Amino acid sequence: MTDPKDAPEAGALGPAGAFVVRFRDGSRPAGPIAGRVEHVSSGRQSRFASLDEMIAFLLEMLPEPGGTRDRT
Numbered sequence: 001m002t003d004p005k006d007a008p009e010a011g012a013l014g015p016a017g018a019f020v021v022r023f024r025d026g027s028r029p030a031g032p033i034a035g036r037v038e039h040v041s042s043g044r045q046s047r048f049a050s051l052d053e054m055i056a057f058l059l060e061m062l063p064e065p066g067g068t069r070d071r072t
Contacts, residue, residue, distance in 0.1 A: 015041035016063050021054070 018040035027033045037054055038045045039061040048054040 019058060019061070 020038045020040060021035060022037075023033065023035040027035060033051050033054070034047075034049045035054070036045055036047050037057050039057075042061070044061065046053075046057040048057065
């Protein structure tokens with residue numbers, strides 16, 4: 001179990017790194033996976049038909065370490 005004092009600071013858990021992921025019925029961790037992912041702070045959404053597609057969207061939307069990404 002993780003020690004609470006090792007947890008990130010509250011600011012590190014802001015909306016820039018928050019996502020909502022909805023899985024299509026029938027999606028399974030070891031099988032086919034599909035659904036929709038939404039970046040909370042920007043409202044941008046993407047449908048995905050594979051784990052790789054979902055992860056690509058997450059990586060695209062996450063800010064660079066030590067900075068932010070321009071989303072205009």
